[in-house]
Amino acid sequence: MPLDPQIEGLIETFRKMRGKPVQEMTPEEARFAGWSWKYLMGEPEDVAQVTYHFVPGPSADLPARIYRPESAGDTAAPALIYFHGGGFVLGNIEICDPFCRALANRSGCVVISINYQKAPEHKFPIALEDCYAALKWCFEHADEIGVDSSRIAIGGGSAGGGLAAALALLVRDRAEMDVVFQMLIYPMIDDTNVAPASETLPDTYIWSRANNLFGWTSYLGRAPGGEGVSPYAAAFRASDLTGLPPALIVVGELDLFVDENIEYARRLIGAGIPTELQVYPGAYHGFINIAPEADVSQQCIAACTQALKKALHQ
Secondary structure: OOOOHHHHOHHHHHHHHHOOOHHHOOHHHHHHHHHHHHHHOOOOOOOOEEEEEEEEOOOOEEEEEEEEOHHHOOOOEEEEEEEOOOOOOOOOOOOOHHHHHHHHHHHOOEEEEEOOOOOOOOOOOHHHHHHHHHHHHHHHOHHHHOEEEEEEEEEEEOHHHHHHHHHHHHHHHHOOOOOOEEEEEOOOOOOOOOOOHHHHOOOOOOOOHHHHHHHHHHHHOOOOOOOOOOOOOOHHHOOOOOOOOOEEEEEEOOOOOHHHHHHHHHHHHHOOOOEEEEEEOOOOOOHHHHOOOOHHHHHHHHHHHHHHHHHHOO
């Protein structure tokens, strides 16, 4: 499984910019280091309109950034509520800004990026409840923000993808609103980390086994992998996947999460959920953000765009 040559050289750049391993940092140090990701993402695209809001959450006001493409016009447009990555500990709406802009422009959807509260200060279920509150706010203020409430999708990358997968379960079970699609980009969904990739990949590059343990421990407030972890924390633990919205799952071949993502897609399909799985050869975790101009990243962005168009424009 050789690395894609277009993204291979960026690994050392990323590691130098990040400094010491995340699991050896304090949360504050990790968050500061996380800002380095922004400088690998290239110049963001112009979007017709970008507005800023504070969404009331259960315990804090949540920063939100709304991207409205020119093709959406003044009509009620479909929307994607997007949650950024960062292992539940770091990251913010700034690190996914270029990706959200590209998605909005290419899909014709309004993209609403949400900054949820982070662990370890804010452990499960705080981030998930933040995401739920943000989704509910979008439904309740759909007219105000120019969104068609019958065409709302959720999505995210890494920990944000894990939150989106868990949110789909929570929305189904609370039955207060409906989402029509879930877009899961290399989602962080299995706290047990027992999939074969955890042992067989020689190097998981951007997000390692140690990083993953750090993230899950911070989020759960205890060592992961034990009994009693809620599927709302780790969606892979859900025993019932029926009644969920259709899904797209994308992941790199060299990602620590590749096997758990493939297995989750298989289980969704087995539960009768229309699911598309895309596995990208030679790609590691976070490749869309770290190497956005690479062919493999552009292919993935195109797949996300087409999936959103199919789910939200028909």
